[in-house]
Amino acid sequence: MKQTFYERIGESVLRETLPNGLQICVVPKPGYAKKYAFFATRYGGMDTRFQLDGKWLDTPAGIAHYLEHKMFDTKEGNALQELAKNGAEPNAFTSNAMTGYYFDSTSRFEENLEILLSFVSIPYFTQESVAKEQGIIGQEIRMIEDNPDWQIYTRMMQALYSASTARTAIAGTVESISHITAETLYECHKAFYAPSNMILTVVGDVDPVHVTDIARRVLPREGGPAIRRDHGTEPEGVCQKETRKEMEVSCPQFLTGFKCTPAPDGEAYMRLAAVGEMACDILLGDSSPLYQRLYAEGLINASFGGEFEMMPGVAYLYAGGDSKDARAVAAAIREEAHRLAEGGIDEDFYQRVKRAAFGASLRGLNSFENIAVSLTEGYFHDYDPFRFPQVFDAISKDDVAAFLRENIVEDRAVLSEIVPKGA
Amino acid sequence: MEVTRTKLAEGVYLTYLPARKFKTSLLSAQFVCPIRRETASAYALLPSVLRRGTVRYPDLGALSVRLDGLYGARIDYTVRKKGESQCVGFVASLIDDSFAPGGERLLEPVAELLGELICDPVTEGGRFVPSYFESEKTNLIDAIRSLINDKRDYADARLLQEMCAGEPYGISRLGSEEEAQRLQARKLYAQYGELIASSRLELFYSGGAELARVEQALQAAFATLPRENVQELVPTLPHTARQTPRSVTERLDVTQGKLGLGFTCASRDDTALLMGNTLFGGSSNSKLFLNVREKLSLCYFASSVYHRAKGIITVSSGIEFDKFQAAYDEILAQLAAVREGRLDDWELEGARSVLLNAYASMGDSQAKLENFFLGQAATGQEETPELLAQAVRDVTAERIFEAMETVSLDTVYFLEGKETQA
Structure with a gap:
């Protein structure tokens, strides 16, 4: 395995690619009792249309998430149970562009790793077990549809994007999942769960050689072809300027989103992520002048916050929280972006925010899950996330101002609101 | 696990856990007092008002400048319920000194700031700054109301309220909307005085610094904490069972x-x-x-x-x-x-x-x-x-x-x- 030491953050990573195309990363963590494994495929809620064996397939919204649920079924029973018997805490999640399966355990790690690799690589569904899952996932969908945070975010994505499958709800709808069959699930597994489309990350005090040996032994010998996907051809403009929904909530909430120019994979992807994150902090982070002013005026409260996010072909900055006057806050954000873009960013302020951003990224390395997810994202988008100190060094306040000038403008903005019933 | 508990002053205890494996150190200061209907909302409000400014850093902007300069150290206010006690205070997280690019010492300035937030709040005419009080009171009321937004949490809380009605355990960590509505600036300042003079202060440290250094930093930070009237902790009483559900x-x-x-x-x-x-x-x-x-x-x-x-x-x-x-x-x-x-x-x-x-x-x-x-x-x-x-x-x-x-x-x-x- 090839070892890289990252001096500025005190971490090292051992990497190896198996003949079947599987990427393996091991992050040694001496002194920790917990060992963590994360096994992920480059396949998520936005990958509904793809080419398999030369033919384009259109699959129902929510199928990647459905598949995640069904993967825990094994011929012998249920992998969740098997892992929990060993005291491991297994779980999984599906995001727009990734499905990840993981556990942590303090004992019998290698045995648990075998179980993880085995159940994720061997599909076992029957028509009955697929039909039964519809009840469970249907309940999950109903539960998230009652959640205002989910509603406001999903509606914002649907306002920002008209064609990109970034607008597709990850779990789908009760209607869309009713079209899922065992056969489609097998096809999706075949397309996306080949070792060449996956990465295994292990964090903890483990023997890296044993990890690769287990992966070699348990996983298929052959990789698979690269799968072409169609995420839709997204026009430049936003889909809908405003969206509003009444729900059983105590006070009005909002999110304002800005459709940003995406970056290709590689160094450019990581650089845009850093610029976008800095832009977000400088524009509206806790220590920004805008945040202070809006907080003092009572227009926002501690729920206010913002993020910059990227997924294949898509980049957006969004911010929001509770507010009695969403329009005023959204307008203030655009005006402040304009002021910073034109008037320039104060150098001291920039340096301060950069220091704080370094501290926050470093703090993130306390979390095994965060380490594994970052390495996985980096692998899927072809960059090395542990080089963040160097990337922060390489960007300047002018890059941030240019980002704000291009992206945080009226034409690219949408507003999503949730208001109390009858308001 | 190597745990050391020491008494730093009357009713002030430090739990110290050395650990070098983390990127950060964690420092926490929590007042522990019995949860009561009459004081729950007031005590829940206190740390958020204190977090708005100190004499030396009188507003959020000045505090942020200070924290950003300490490599994005965080000081968050917390309100928790443990048994039938309410715990209010701050949790600070700072990067370990060994990662500070300039080799700075970060524990001492963060401990000092923690002490100032608790002992040295900015005031106007013998009470908290009125605009800080008003906006945090509004935030508290919003937070109590917003419990309904997550129906699972809401249902869990309602079950406890109904089951333990009449017992301290049934009181929410934030108190009730009615009590929160009644809060007044001048009275809150008096309640602040009572809380810090009479409640147990639990300090906690986990990180790479030696015990003596942590004790020294905290002793300096809390040197002016009033301790004349410290009350004993109140035990949690078992639930009175119902004959019929x-x-x-x-x-x-x-x-x-x-x-x-x-x-x-x-x-x-x-x-x-x-x-x-x-x-x-x-x-x-x-x-x-x-x-x-x-x-x-x-x-x-x-x-x-x-x-x-x-x-x-x-x-x-x-x-x-x-x-x-x-x-x-x-x-x-x-x-x-x-x-x-x-x-x-x-x-x-x-x-x-x-x-x-x-x-x-x-x-x-x-x-x-x-x-x-x-x-x-x-x-x-x-x-x-x-x-x-x-x-x-x-x-x-x-x-x-x-x-x-x-x-x-x-x-x-x-x-x-x-x-x-x-």
Whole structure:
């Protein structure tokens, strides 16, 4: 395995690619009792249309998430149970562009790793077990549809994007999942769960050689072809300027989103992520002048916050929280972006925010899950996330101002609101 | 785990846990006092008002400049309930000195700032800055109201309120909207004076610094803390069991119903009850999860919590409205199965290893350690995670069945949809 030491953050990573195309990363963590494994495929809620064996397939919204649920079924029973018997805490999640399966355990790690690799690589569904899952996932969908945070975010994505499958709800709808069959699930597994489309990350005090040996032994010998996907051809403009929904909530909430120019994979992807994150902090982070002013005026409260996010072909900055006057806050954000873009960013302020951003990224390395997810994202988008100190060094306040000038403008903005019933 | 507890001053205790493996150090300062209806909202409001400014850094902007300069150190206010105590204060997280690119010492300035937030707030005319008070009061009221936004949390809280009505345990950590509405600036300043003079202060540190250095930094930071009237901690009283279970139904405009069940436990065998609850609904391998959710598809989630300090078990589940009776019957049937020892071979050892894994990995998270040791201090417990793990290893099946035999239904809470819903 090839070892890289990252001096500025005190971490090292051992990497190896198996003949079947599987990427393996091991992050040694001496002194920790917990060992963590994360096994992920480059396949998520936005990958509904793809080419398999030369033919384009259109699959129902929510199928990647459905598949995640069904993967825990094994011929012998249920992998969740098997892992929990060993005291491991297994779980999984599906995001727009990734499905990840993981556990942590303090004992019998290698045995648990075998179980993880085995159940994720061997599909076992029957028509009955697929039909039964519809009840469970249907309940999950109903539960998230009652959640205002989910509603406001999903509606914002649907306002920002008209064609990109970034607008597709990850779990789908009760209607869309009713079209899922065992056969489609097998096809999706075949397309996306080949070792060449996956990465295994292990964090903890483990023997890296044993990890690769287990992966070699348990996983298929052959990789698979690269799968072409169609995420839709997204026009430049936003889909809908405003969206509003009444729900059983105590006070009005909002999110304002800005459709940003995406970056290709590689160094450019990581650089845009850093610029976008800095832009977000400088524009509206806790220590920004805008945040202070809006907080003092009572227009926002501690729920206010913002993020910059990227997924294949898509980049957006969004911010929001509770507010009695969403329009005023959204307008203030655009005006402040304009002021910073034109008037320039104060150098001291920039340096301060950069220091704080370094501290926050470093703090993130306390979390095994965060380490594994970052390495996985980096692998899927072809960059090395542990080089963040160097990337922060390489960007300047002018890059941030240019980002704000291009992206945080009226034409690219949408507003999503949730208001109390009858308001 | 190497834990040192020292008394720094009258009613001021430090729990010190050396650890070099983290990127950060965690420093926490928490006042522990009995939770009471009359003071819960006032004490919940205090740390948020204090977090607005000190004499030296009089507004959020000045505080942010300071914290950013300390490599994005964070100081967050916290309001928690541990047993029947309310714990309010601050948790600070700072990067370990060894990663500070300029080689700066960060522990001392962060401890100093923590001390200033508590002992040296910015004031106007002998009370808190009126605009800070007003906006944080509004935020508190919004936070209390917003509990309804997450229906699962809301239903869990309502079950506890109904089950423990009249007991301190039924009081929410933020108090009630009515009490919050009544808060006044001048009175709050007096309540602040009472809280810091009369409550136990629990300090906690985890990180790479030596004990002597931590003690020194904290002693300097809290040198002016008034300590003339420190009260003893008040123990949490067991729940008064009902003879006949009480049922409460509430209607809101929701698409998914929530069913909560509250049980009293007469047994005082904590470890046996903890294991019993893990078997019943405390893990993703429990009877509730495997049967009520997975096998029968009656709910999307169904889990249970053992409230050790109070000696009760609560069940939380999300169901379709018309599945109420089926889910209710099945949850009770699963409890009976645990009680009667109807377990598969692996279930007992599986539950044991879930708990052992949780105790063993606690030392890997500074936040979990802080929360655990605060809970221990606030409820007068002294066991380390290792001792609790040993007790779990030692507990026998017979003790578990015996303890679970004393678990009886006390309160049923059902949240259902509005009838008018289309």
